[in-house]
Amino acid sequence: MNWIETVYNYSYFVGAFGLIMIGLYAVMVKTNLIKILIGINLIDVGVNIFLVSLGYIKGKGAPIFSSAKINPANVIDPIPQALVLTAIVIGLAVTALSLSVIIKLYGHYKTLDISKIREMRW
Amino acid sequence: MVDYAILIIALPLFAAFLIPLVAMVNKNWPKYIPILVMAFNSVFAINLLLHLNATNGKPIIVKLGGFLPPFGINLYIGYLAVILLILISLVGLMIALYTINTVKEAESRYYMLFVLLLMGVTGLVTTGDLFNLFVFLEITSIAAYSLTAYKRDGLSLEASMKYILIGSLASVFVLIGIAVLYYSTHTLNIADIARNIDSVPTAVKMFALSMLLVGLAIEAELFPMNGWVPDVYQAAPTPVVAVFSSIVVKATIYVFFRVLFTVFKADVSVMNFVIGLGVITLIIGEVSALKQKNIKRMLAYSSIGQVGLIVIAIASYSNLGVAGGIYQMVNHAIFKGILFLATAYMVTSISGTGKISDLRGIAQKMPVSAFIVAFSIIALIGVPPLTGFWAKMMILSGLMSTGHQIVVALILFATVVEAVYYLKFIAVIYDNSVKVTNFESTMKFNKILPVILFAVAVIAFSLVPQFLIKFQDILFKAANDLTNVGSYISAVLGS
Amino acid sequence: MKKIIATLILLVFTFYVYNTIKGFKFGHDFIGAKTQNKTISKKIEPAGKHYLENNKLENNSANVITSIVVSYRGFDTLGEVTVLFLAATGLGVILTIVRKEDDDEESSEREPSLIVKTAARILFPLIFLFGVYVFIHGHLTPGGGFQGGTIIATAYLMMFLSYSNFKINHTIFKSIESLSGLTFITIGLVGLLGFGMFLKLDLIPMGVFNSLFSAGLIPVVYIIVGFKVGSELTAVVDSYRENW
Numbered sequence: 085m086n087w088i089e090t091v092y093n094y095s096y097f098v099g100a101f102g103l104i105m106i107g108l109y110a111v112m113v114k115t116n117l118i119k120i121l122i123g124i125n126l127i128d129v130g131v132n133i134f135l136v137s138l139g140y141i142k143g144k145g146a147p148i149f150s151s152a153k154i155n156p157a158n159v160i161d162p163i164p165q166a167l168v169l170t171a172i173v174i175g176l177a178v179t180a181l182s183l184s185v186i187i188k189l190y191g192h193y194k195t196l197d198i199s200k201i202r203e204m205r206w
Numbered sequence: 207m208v209d210y211a212i213l214i215i216a217l218p219l220f221a222a223f224l225i226p227l228v229a230m231v232n233k234n235w236p237k238y239i240p241i242l243v244m245a246f247n248s249v250f251a252i253n254l255l256l257h258l259n260a261t262n263g264k265p266i267i268v269k270l271g272g273f274l275p276p277f278g279i280n281l282y283i284g285y286l287a288v289i290l291l292i293l294i295s296l297v298g299l300m301i302a303l304y305t306i307n308t309v310k311e312a313e314s315r316y317y318m319l320f321v322l323l324l325m326g327v328t329g330l331v332t333t334g335d336l337f338n339l340f341v342f343l344e345i346t347s348i349a350a351y352s353l354t355a356y357k358r359d360g361l362s363l364e365a366s367m368k369y370i371l372i373g374s375l376a377s378v379f380v381l382i383g384i385a386v387l388y389y390s391t392h393t394l395n396i397a398d399i400a401r402n403i404d405s406v407p408t409a410v411k412m413f414a415l416s417m418l419l420v421g422l423a424i425e426a427e428l429f430p431m432n433g434w435v436p437d438v439y440q441a442a443p444t445p446v447v448a449v450f451s452s453i454v455v456k457a458t459i460y461v462f463f464r465v466l467f468t469v470f471k472a473d474v475s476v477m478n479f480v481i482g483l484g485v486i487t488l489i490i491g492e493v494s495a496l497k498q499k500n501i502k503r504m505l506a507y508s509s510i511g512q513v514g515l516i517v518i519a520i521a522s523y524s525n526l527g528v529a530g531g532i533y534q535m536v537n538h539a540i541f542k543g544i545l546f547l548a549t550a551y552m553v554t555s556i557s558g559t560g561k562i563s564d565l566r567g568i569a570q571k572m573p574v575s576a577f578i579v580a581f582s583i584i585a586l587i588g589v590p591p592l593t594g595f596w597a598k599m600m601i602l603s604g605l606m607s608t609g610h611q612i613v614v615a616l617i618l619f620a621t622v623v624e625a626v627y628y629l630k631f632i633a634v635i636y637d638n639s640v641k642v643t644n645f646e647s648t649m650k651f652n653k654i655l656p657v658i659l660f661a662v663a664v665i666a667f668s669l670v671p672q673f674l675i676k677f678q679d680i681l682f683k684a685a686n687d688l689t690n691v692g693s694y695i696s697a698v699l700g701s
Numbered sequence: 702m703k704k705i706i707a708t709l710i711l712l713v714f715t716f717y718v719y720n721t722i723k724g725f726k727f728g729h730d731f732i733g734a735k736t737q738n739k740t741i742s743k744k745i746e747p748a749g750k751h752y753l754e755n756n757k758l759e760n761n762s763a764n765v766i767t768s769i770v771v772s773y774r775g776f777d778t779l780g781e782v783t784v785l786f787l788a789a790t791g792l793g794v795i796l797t798i799v800r801k802e803d804d805d806e807e808s809s810e811r812e813p814s815l816i817v818k819t820a821a822r823i824l825f826p827l828i829f830l831f832g833v834y835v836f837i838h839g840h841l842t843p844g845g846g847f848q849g850g851t852i853i854a855t856a857y858l859m860m861f862l863s864y865s866n867f868k869i870n871h872t873i874f875k876s877i878e879s880l881s882g883l884t885f886i887t888i889g890l891v892g893l894l895g896f897g898m899f900l901k902l903d904l905i906p907m908g909v910f911n912s913l914f915s916a917g918l919i920p921v922v923y924i925i926v927g928f929k930v931g932s933e934l935t936a937v938v939d940s941y942r943e944n945w
Contacts, residue, residue: 093727101718104382105711111371112707124374131381138389139749142728147753147765148843150911156753159765163749164388166769167337170781171381173847174344177788178377180937181348182370184795185355185363187944192360201364212899216886219783223882226875270776272898277751279776315794322787329780341780348784352791389725392747413721 096137103130117186117196121179128175132168139164208257211268211283214250214291215332218243218325222318229314236314240302240321247328248295255288255680263683265697267334275334275698276395282334282698286532286684290331290460293536296660297452297543298324303656304547305445308554316356323349323449327457334698336384336394336469339461343380343425346454347373354442365434365441372424372434379421386414387469397698400468400691415470422465426458427513429487439506440560444550447502451509452543456535459513463520468691472523480521485616487514492623500560501549504627505542511620512538512586518613519601520688527604528685529678533597541582541594544661548579551654567637575654576635578661583628588621593668761907762840762916770845771919775900778922779885781847782929786882789933796944813863821863828856836927840916846923850930857935861942869939874932881929888918888925 103126110123139161147159186196193201221243225236254266265284269275283291302320305312326345333339351373355366384394390406391399403411424431439447466472466480491511498504516538519531549565552575558564569576588594598621605614667673687693752769760768770778835842836849860867892901902922908915 094722096727097722097725101715101722104378105715108714109707109711111375112710113704117367120371124371124378127375127378131378131385134382135385137727138385138725140728141730144730146843148841149757149763149765150841156750159753161747161749162752162765162769163394164385165766166774167384167388169766169770169845169847170337170341170777173781174341174377174784177348177784178344178351178370178374181351181788181791181795182367182374183941184792185351185367185370187941188355188358188795189360189363189367192363201367209893209897209899212893216890216893216899219779220883220886220890222783223786223879223886226879227883230872230876269898271772271900271902272896273773277748278773315790318790319787319794322783325783337774338777338780341777341784344784345780345787348787348791352787352794355791355795358795358797386721392749394748407724410721410724413717 096140097134100130100134100137103127103133115198117189117198120198121182121186124182125175125179128171128179132171132175135164135171136168208266209268211254211266211281211332212270214247214254215325215329217246218321218328222321222325225314225318225321233314236317237306237312240305240317240324241299243321244295244299244302244324247324248292248299251288251291251295254283255292258283258285258288265687265694267698276393276398279333279335279338280395280698281332282396282694283332284684284687284694284697285680286460286687287331289532289536289680289684290456291328293456293539294324294327294331294453297539298449300656300660301445301448301452301543301547304654308445308551316353319349319353319356320446320449323353324453327453330457330461334396336387336396336399340377340380340384343458343461344377346457347377347425350450350454353446354438356443356446357441362441365437369434369438372431376421376424376431379417379424381421383414383417383421386410386417390414395698396464396469397695400471401695401699403469403471411470415466415476418465419462422458422462423483426462426517427455427487427510428483428517429490429514432487432510435510436503436506439509440500440503444502444546447506448543448546451505451546452539455509455513456539459516459520459535462517463688467689468694471691477521477523481518481610481613484514484517484521485613487511488518488620489514489616492620496623496627498627499562501553501562501565502546502560504562504631505546505549508624508628509538509542511624512542515601515617515620518617519604522605522608522610523689524604524608525682525685525689526600526607528689529681530597530600530602530604532681532684533593533600533678537593537597538586540660540664541585544657545579545582545586547657548575548582548654551575551657552579562631562634566634567639569636570638574658578658579635580632581661581665583632587625587628591669757910760903760916760919761910762919763911764840764842766843767840767845767919767923768916771922772900772902775889775902775922778926779889779900782882782885782926785930785933786878789878789937792937792940796940812865817863821859825856825860828859829853832856832931833927836923837920838913839923840919841911841913846926847930849923849927851934853927853931854934854938858938861938869935871936871939874936877932878929878936881925881932885922885925885929888922 107123107126107130110126111120114120114123141160144158144160145154147162189201190196195201221239225239228239229236258266263285265282268281270279270281323346326342326349329342330339330346333342351366351370354369355362387399388394390410391402393399393402427435439450442450466476488511491507491514495504495507495511498507516531516534519527519534522528552565552568552572553560555572556564556568585592585594588598602614602617752773753765756762756765756768760772762768832849832852835844835852836846839845857869889900892904893899902919903917905917907917
């Protein structure tokens with residue numbers, strides 16, 4: 085059953101990049117500010133899934149040495165998890181800041197449509 | 207001494223965390239904290255330069271936490287990083303001195319964001335680790351988003367929203383590039399990746415290169431990813447725009463070329479592509495500045511054009527070209543900063559709206575500021591014997607020696623266009639035929655005093671011959687620091 | 702029109718990505734390195750392998766990811782704490798609190814029922830305690846400062862949603878936030894002034910492996926980070942609530 089193994093091998097990458105593509109489509113095409121923000125969030129989630137899935141090693145367990153049987157030869161790579169911790173927090177910070185700007189923009193212009201909020205011309 | 211170099215990042219961070227507590231004690235004290243921090247940084251950076259001269263150019267490697275590279279994070283401070291550190295601290299000091307009584311809405315949180323923006327830029331310039339670079343890029347970006355939206359009116363919010371959307375895409379692309387690079391080389395240290403990059407398959411290397419370059423080019427204001435620049439520069443408070451244009455852009459250009467030259471060991475086709483991008487940026491920037499009516503927008507397009515010129519110079523990969531590019535970086539940072547602050551001072555004095563036509567004939571009432579503006583413009587365009595002329599000469603001779611004659615012709619064309627709109631601006635200021643009637647000076651003279659002193663100091667330095675020779679010597683060593691990959695690897699991993 | 706151009710760009714991007722990713726082996730073992738792969742030359746030592754093997758000697762913490770985040774790459778954690786601090790400050794600047802003086806607007810929205818209020822009051826200390834448990838045991842179980850701080854902020858969010866007039870004292874939260882940040886940098890500076898290395902974290906005795914008082918200063922740093930993140934996110938949620 086070789087094709088099942090191939091599908092299993094690529095499912096994480098396909099899922100991660102699929103999320104990135106959907107998020108990029110939302111950022112490029114949609115005109116509602118909240119939908120664009122959700123698109124950016126989807127891209128962040130996709131990149132984090134891609135980064136975590138790079139550290140997996142088949143058949144090994146989590147890198148927490150809670151019992152004497154777990155030794156460095158049978159755990160997975162710990163670095164991508166540490167990187168994703170930082171990346172998630174940074175994504176959260178940018179989302180919080182952009183939500184506050186959207187709240188104030190709605191208070192000023194009374195609309196969330198990005199094609200109507202274009203005061204500055206060429 | 208070498209290990210204490212971390213204080214150039216740790217002390218501003220400490221001061222920024224201290225500002226809310228200080229503001230609770232006394233509302234007027236946080237104003238002076240950026241000035242103290244930047245003064246300390248300037249003295250420290252000059253000390254680092256003397257230390258580098260004394261040890262004959264051996265770069266300073268700070269090992270954080272005591273772990274040896276490549277398994278711990280390390281900072282790499284060579285000649286180019288020291289030049290940029292001195293530039294950041296001194297220009298930051300001048301802008302901090304200007305901000306004290308001129309930005310009316312500034313309160314303790316403004317100064318906190320200001321100090322953290324400068325700290326983020328300092329970290330970008332000194333880091334030696336790829337993920338650490340991403341974290342400092344985010345620190346700089348988030349401080350920039352908040353400072354753009356500081357005035358909270360419709361224009362600032364719209365500019366900030368545009369900046370946030372485009373900036374988030376930049377950080378995502380950089381992160382994808384770092385992920386692919388980590389999977390191929392199993393390490394995150396820049397020197398270690400440079401040592402192992404040859405064993406990575408070409409398709410994967412090109413993918414990681416393109417992702418990282420697209421992400422960094424958005425921050426470094428290259429075409430076609432600089433749509434956010436004119437709007438942000440028009441809407442943010444003017445000292446903040448001076449910081450963006452003088453300091454942040456230079457650091458992101460440095461990061462762009464550090465990744466391109468050291469991590470990826472540049473090859474010729476990529477270099478030609480980057481030169482092409484620089485040429486398009488230069489021409490579109492200068493030509494668009496011709497028909498602008500708003501002062502800050504005109505200066506923003508001029509900044510974009512100069513960024514294009516610097517990128518062409520450094521991407522030519524010849525020693526003279528790279529040294530000329532670094533010289534142009536320093537020149538543009540100092541004089542564009544002075545130009546932004548002086549024009550803001552003039553506009554606020556007449557309570558104007560920021561259009562060029564508001565300043566018609568203002569030289570009759572404010573002769574000193576008008577002279578500073580005219581002098582900075584002449585230094586920027588490149589009239590001999592001021593610094594701009596030598597910088598452009600080095601760039602053009604470097605480009606001729608690598609066979610890019612068409613590029614030289616285009617740069618000369620762009621310089622002519624730049625001279626046209628800048629001289630038109632000087633003519634408007636010095637227009638003596640119109641009587642200025644509604645002039646009430648709301649600003650005291652001592653606000654512009656730091657800018658004047660700084661300009662005088664720079665001019666005095668640039669006319670003393672011995673200083674010029676020593677400066678050119680440091681420039682060539684800095685250019686070597688950027689292009690020589692082998693010495694970078696042996697400095698970090700050999701120690 | 703815009704949709705067609707966007708779809709075309711995404712198709713080109715997908716093709717480019719496919720060309721690159723098809724060489725990646727998912728789940729391939731490079732740390733054990735029993736079978737040498739042709740693309741990895743012999744002189745590369747994976748950084749993950751070095752961290753796993755030297756963790757017990759240098760850091761004595763059972764959770765390797767915690768020792769990477771706090772000790773080996775502690776400077777990144779300092780940068781991340783700064784990013785959160787920046788976002789909270791930027792938020793406070795943009796959403797300046799507008800005190801709505803009219804109280805009849807408050808009573809027009811529906812008050813949550815008595816069951817919700819009582820249950821929230823019972824659950825609040827339990828969730829708070831769980832958050833504190835998560836960040837104190839960061840070096841023994843999965844978790845740590847950021848996760849524990851978020852759980853604490855969730856407890857406060859629950860109280861905000863259940864009671865329409867629940868108020869917190871902003872001055873106390875801002876002070877906790879600033880003091881935690883100052884303590885983190887002070888720990889780093891103590892290492893610098895005493896031993897010449899910024900963020901050196903084995904200044905207090907290491908203790909017994911896999912027990913609560915082990916791993917030097919790592920649990921202390923995570924407790925500081927937990928308090929900082931908790932107070933910061935609570936202040937952020939409060940700013941949103943007061944401005945809408």
